[in-house]
Amino acid sequence: MNGDHxxxxxxxxxxxGxxxxxxSTMVGVTSEGGVWSVTDxxxxxxxxxxxxxxxxxERPEIRREVVKLYRTACERLGVPAREEHAPAEGDAKGPHGGGAHGGAAHGSHAHHGADHEPEGEKQFSKVIRESSWSDHSDSEGATFMEDIMRGHGTREDYIDLVAQHYFMYVALEAAAxxxxxxxxxxxxxxxxxVRLPALEExxxxxxxxxxxDRISPVPATEAYVARIDEVAAEGWAAGVIAHHYTRYLGDLSGGQMIAKRVAKQHELDRAGIAFYDFTELGSIPEFKAAYREALDALGPELDEAERERMLDEVxxxxxxxxxxxxxxxxxKREHASASA
Incomplete structure (x- = not known):
């Protein structure tokens, strides 16, 4: 939502309301609804x-409900919905319409929409985004990260996150x-x-x-780094791009919102959030568009098995x-318990 919509x-x-x-930025989800940080x-x-x-x-249900909120918002404001989210013929409108529980128009992220575009003909960047949507939602919904995104995390929480990024990007940028x-x-x-110099700063x-001397990776970061190293050692370019896409496109999308939140909460200027400063890259939207074009060009060069393998790696x-x-x-809980 924050990156593409x-x-x-x-x-x-x-x-x-x-x-x-x-x-407006989406900052959280619960079983009962979505949460947005809104400025007026x-x-x-x-x-x-x-x-x-x-x-x-179930996390795949999140997208279905967000689409319905979007459609209802368009109806209330008199704005035409994008074709991909326009009501299918015979689909009742409104928040409690006939499509409310994931019928043909909304039951699958990969196959909904008015154009019914066959999977094999889709732009590869779109296939990647759709196939990993629920995984992306899982990541954003992790409690530790959700606290940071909603401004509830401590300065130490943010420092711990930056430290993990450092270990990740040592491996990722060496692989790249x-x-x-x-x-x-x-x-x-x-x-x-390249992010390593900014992370060190x-x-x-x-x-x-x-x-x-004062930072250390958590076990999951060690496993993550080991996987990136393994993919790089194999010389598997599509696999490296899978990890590259996941990290950098996130930094350029939701990461920008994280930077604003952290900067305001902990009174940081560029120092402390340099990792998220992509000024030298130029226009972020233009770069993201070019990145997706590169993915779209890559897709046809991979056979079906290799595309599926890359999607699995994402x-x-x-x-x-x-x-x-x-x-x-x-x-964090262990440190809190030890100091209690």
Whole structure:
């Protein structure tokens, strides 16, 4: 939502109680509804909107309910819905219409929409995004990360996250330099995308000159790094891109919102959040569009088995990220218990 459909967040906020909203970001989900951080003339505060179809229990259901909120918002505001989310013929409108529980139009993320585009003909970037949607939601929903995104995390929580990023990017950028040096992959990894110098700058500012001696990876980060190293050692370019896509496109999307939240909460300027500063990259939307074009060009070069293997690796990357957040939560609880 925050990366590819940011305008939808604003429509939902304006239609569900905040008509003067000027900015809206989705910051959380529960079984009962979605949570948006909304800015209007009165300031910034959270807006909770109940799921139209009632309580949910499975993460794939989140998308179905968000689509229904978007459609209802469009109806209330008199805005035409995008074709992919327009009601199918015979599908009742409104939050309690006939499509409320995932009928033919909404039962599958990969096959809904008016064009009924066959899977094999879809742009590869779209196939990747759709096939990993629920995995992405799992990652965002991890409690540790959700606390940071909603401004409830401590400064130490943020420092712990930056430290894990450091270990991840040591492996990821070594893998990218090793496998993506081929000019055919130049669009994926320009020099301005490199994050390690910024991470080192952030850690020195947040911890001190001895930061290298004071950080350690959680077990999930160690496993994540080992997997990236394994993929790179194999020389599997599509696998490296799977991890590359998962991390960098996230940094360029939801990561920008995290930076704003953390900067405001902990009074940080560029120092401390340099990791999220992509000024040298130029226009973020333009780069993301070029990145997806590169993915679309890559897809036809891979046979069906290789495409499926790459999609599986994208899901694996998301699962590693979720596991890192879970481990960070465990570490936080252990430290709190030890100091009690």
């Amino acid at each position: 940011s305008d939808d967040n604003l429509l939902i906020a304006r239609a569900f 905040r008509p003067g909203a000027t900015a 003339a009165e300031g910034t505060s959270d807006l909770e909107v109940a799921w139209p179809g009632g309580s949910i229990s 330099a090793r496998v993506l040096a081929d000019p055919a992959y130049a669009a994926f990894h320009p020099a301005a995308l 952030d850690l020195e500012h947040l911890i001190g000159a001895d930061w290298r 899901r694996t990357a998301y699962h590693f990220n979720t596991a890192v957040f879970v481990d960070l939560g465990k570490r």
